[in-house]
Amino acid sequence: MTAQARIGPNAVLQHLPVLDALIGENLRAALLHRAGLDAPPPDAGMLHEEEVARLHHAVRLFLPAQAAAIQRAAGLATARYILANRIPRAAQAIIRALPAPLGARVLSAAIARHAWTFAGSGRFRVQGHAPLCFEIADNPLARRASPHPVCDWHAAVFEGLFAELVWPDATVTETRCCAAGAPSCRFMIAPHGRK
Numbered sequence: 001m002t003a004q005a006r007i008g009p010n011a012v013l014q015h016l017p018v019l020d021a022l023i024g025e026n027l028r029a030a031l032l033h034r035a036g037l038d039a040p041p042p043d044a045g046m047l048h049e050e051e052v053a054r055l056h057h058a059v060r061l062f063l064p065a066q067a068a069a070i071q072r073a074a075g076l077a078t079a080r081y082i083l084a085n086r087i088p089r090a091a092q093a094i095i096r097a098l099p100a101p102l103g104a105r106v107l108s109a110a111i112a113r114h115a116w117t118f119a120g121s122g123r124f125r126v127q128g129h130a131p132l133c134f135e136i137a138d139n140p141l142a143r144r145a146s147p148h149p150v151c152d153w154h155a156a157v158f159e160g161l162f163a164e165l166v167w168p169d170a171t172v173t174e175t176r177c178c179a180a181g182a183p184s185c186r187f188m189i190a191p192h193g194r195k
Contacts, residue, residue: 005121049120079160149177
């Protein structure tokens with residue numbers, strides 16, 4: 001892990017309202033304290049990946065029954081933020097107008113160009129297009145051991161983007177995870193019902 005590696009603030013910021021709604025602001029503050037993290041301001045710049053990783057791990061450690069739902073909600077909110085603030089409307093219209101396989105390639109290429117914002121020191125690549133598959137090797141948000149895949153936030157971000165721009169019924173499934181001992185976290189993206 002590089003000391004300089006950073007991840008976009010939405011990996012933390014979008015968790016805060018979800019946690020507030022579920023456990024309240026006081027318990028959310030306690031969770032952040034346990035993670036050794038102060039709540040970043042809404043206009044925060046890139047965060048050290050270790051800070052982001054500590055929050056993701058704390059959610060999974062202290063709220064195990066709700067962690068997947070919390071991280072999915074935060075991931076979908078991150079996708080909405082990206083669509084509202086980071087992908088120009090004209091680019092969104094072009095991707096929507098393309099045949100789905102071509103739109104998926106264009107969106108995948110854009111995601112790959114901006115992978116540093118969500119993968120930190122991890123190495124992102126589009127592993128294949130038929131079926132569409134993303135990988136993050138040495139994912140900094142999945143370095144704590146787990147018996148099952150834990151990247152619900154990443155999966156939801158990808159799902160939210162593809163559902164809005166390519167396949168309205170897109171599903172993303174994490175088929176392997178660094179936390180479970182795999183060399184990379186692998187995400188399969190497809191229209192609903194197709195793998």
